[in-house]
Amino acid sequence: MNTRHAIVVGGGTAGLIAAISLVRLAGIRVTVIRSSDIGHIMVGEGTFSSTPRLLHDVLGIPRPEFFDKVNPTWKLGIHFLWGNRPYFDFPFSFAVSHDNQILPGTEKPWGYYNLDEHLGRYTTVSNTDPAVLAKMQSGIGYHFENQRFVEYLEGFFTASGGQLLEGKVTDVVTGDHGIAYLRTADGRQLDADLFIDASGFSGRLIHGAMAEPYVPMSDRLFCDTAVVGGWRRGEDEPIKPYTTAETFSSGWCWQIEHETIVNRGYVYSSKYQTPEAAAAEYLSKNPKVDPGRLRTVPFESRRIRRAWVKNVVAIGNSCGFVEPLEATNIQLICEQSIELARLLTQEDVSKASDEYNGRVVEQWNDICDFLSLHYKFNDRLDTPFWRMAQEKTSLGKLDAYVQRYLTHGPMLYDDAAGQKYMFGADGNLAILLGMGVPWAESPAVRRR
Numbered sequence: 160m161n162t163r164h165a166i167v168v169g170g171g172t173a174g175l176i177a178a179i180s181l182v183r184l185a186g187i188r189v190t191v192i193r194s195s196d197i198g199h200i201m202v203g204e205g206t207f208s209s210t211p212r213l214l215h216d217v218l219g220i221p222r223p224e225f226f227d228k229v230n231p232t233w234k235l236g237i238h239f240l241w242g243n244r245p246y247f248d249f250p251f252s253f254a255v256s257h258d259n260q261i262l263p264g265t266e267k268p269w270g271y272y273n274l275d276e277h278l279g280r281y282t283t284v285s286n287t288d289p290a291v292l293a294k295m296q297s298g299i300g301y302h303f304e305n306q307r308f309v310e311y312l313e314g315f316f317t318a319s320g321g322q323l324l325e326g327k328v329t330d331v332v333t334g335d336h337g338i339a340y341l342r343t344a345d346g347r348q349l350d351a352d353l354f355i356d357a358s359g360f361s362g363r364l365i366h367g368a369m370a371e372p373y374v375p376m377s378d379r380l381f382c383d384t385a386v387v388g389g390w391r392r393g394e395d396e397p398i399k400p401y402t403t404a405e406t407f408s409s410g411w412c413w414q415i416e417h418e419t420i421v422n423r424g425y426v427y428s429s430k431y432q433t434p435e436a437a438a439a440e441y442l443s444k445n446p447k448v449d450p451g452r453l454r455t456v457p458f459e460s461r462r463i464r465r466a467w468v469k470n471v472v473a474i475g476n477s478c479g480f481v482e483p484l485e486a487t488n489i490q491l492i493c494e495q496s497i498e499l500a501r502l503l504t505q506e507d508v509s510k511a512s513d514e515y516n517g518r519v520v521e522q523w524n525d526i527c528d529f530l531s532l533h534y535k536f537n538d539r540l541d542t543p544f545w546r547m548a549q550e551k552t553s554l555g556k557l558d559a560y561v562q563r564y565l566t567h568g569p570m571l572y573d574d575a576a577g578q579k580y581m582f583g584a585d586g587n588l589a590i591l592l593g594m595g596v597p598w599a600e601s602p603a604v605r606r607r
């Protein structure tokens with residue numbers, strides 16, 4: 160397949176990042192079509208630690224312009240109200256391992272582990288002292304509002320030479336090579352060599368037209384609904400430079416910090432709580448939220464069996480979805496888009512789809528394993544949901560690692576089975592030690 164023109168269906172975060180990657184890194188002509196009637200997901204978003212580096216240093220999004228228009232706030236890590244201790248912090252890596260990480264602007268190692276010390280120190284990215292900013296260019300994530308991010312990406316994409324169309328795809332016509340062409344509600348016919356499905360949860364191309372099935376991950380990640388809301392930040396509410404993840408009775412609630420808005424979302428299992436009860440719990444813990452503006456977002460934890468089928472590649476929520484407990488989805492969108500662009504520039508792309516599909520499955524499985532660690536050992540609340548989660552969560556590839564931890568205690572440099580962990584052995588340890596999971600010979604450090 161010699162790709163000269165790609166059509167991206169979907170102009171949310173996934174469609175635009177994929178489009179920017181293909182235009183800028185693979186030199187392909189790209190058209191994005193999106194429907195304002197359908198809209199995009201519009202949730203408050205936090206990123207992974209390496210997402211800013213991919214956006215700026217790989218995709219070429221200029222930092223000053225991005226800071227000005229998207230107005231991100233800093234995310235130094237995640238503050239977990241989780242497990243047996245009052246709280247624990249999971250700070251982002253600034254270097255490779257715990258012992259030499261230094262929080263920018265301080266002389267303290269990450270192991271110091273108290274993100275609240277930085278309250279009020281870092282507000283928005285654009286307000287950060289330039290001397291500190293210079294040290295914070297990598298290894299630290301962002302919080303930003305989806306709407307502002309998407310609007311910025313649209314401008315950056317068109318300025319990079321891409322074409323953005325408004326329209327609704329109503330028919331997808333397939334042929335021997337995959338998709339032959341698309342038809343829109345207003346009668347246009349659009350053809351290309353490559354089609355990117357960034358249509359969100361509907362998976363309009365990959366699942367709808369190409370009939371590629373989704374593989375559920377809901378047997379390991381039990382939540383399936385989010386109640387989302389927020390309030391305008393008061394003068395007495397400093398911007399917290401981290402995401403908070405708080406245990407609720409049938410799941411957990413995030414708090415994401417934007418400059419003027421505080422965004423909270425309760426991710427829960429509808430098998431254990433009705434929508435009314437979930438909304439009531441959410442509102443009782445977030446009394447500033449206007450009940451009339453609560454949104455419910457149903458979802459399923461799943462991944463597409465093959466992300467690249469013939470001339471169709473799924474990226475974003477059409478490719479897969481897991482709850483944003485470690486805010487991994489935008490990171491995956493960036494990684495997959497950049498990898499796709501790289502593969503398309505190779506001389507021989509005949510085996511590229513197999514390589515790509517294998518890697519995508521591995522990424523989803525690794526994330527699912529890491530999230531399952533959070534569920535298996537969270538004994539903060541004694542509720543039916545959390546008892547079930549402790550009993551039924553399976554750890555996948557992390558099972559052997561956890562067995563070694565339970566027998567021998569923490570090992571930072573554990574590569575016993577030649578395993579590579581997406582979040583590193585130190586990521587696994589941060590969660591296990593953070594929750595105070597005891598090992599066979601551990602001193603009585605656990606109980607509050």
Ligand SMILES: Cc1cc2nc3c(=O)[nH]c(=O)nc-3n(C[C@H](O)[C@H](O)[C@H](O)COP(=O)(O)OP(=O)(O)OC[C@H]3O[C@@H](n4cnc5c(N)ncnc54)[C@H](O)[C@@H]3O)c2cc1C
Pocket residue numbers: 168169170171172173174192193194195197198199200201202203204205206305326327328329357358359360361363385387424456458474475476477483486487488489490492
């Ligand atoms: C509750 C919740 C919280 C989340 N929080 C985070 C987070 O903190 N961090 C993170 O990394 N990720 C988070 N995510 C995931 C995040 O939503 C996605 O990573 C990201 O926004 C990508 O979405 P998308 O572009 O795939 O889909 P969408 O934003 O839904 O975009 C779909 C696009 O497809 C278009 N479209 C669909 N059908 C058609 C059609 N027939 N014709 C034309 N256009 C069409 C729509 O108009 C839209 O432009 C969260 C998700 C949920 C549900």
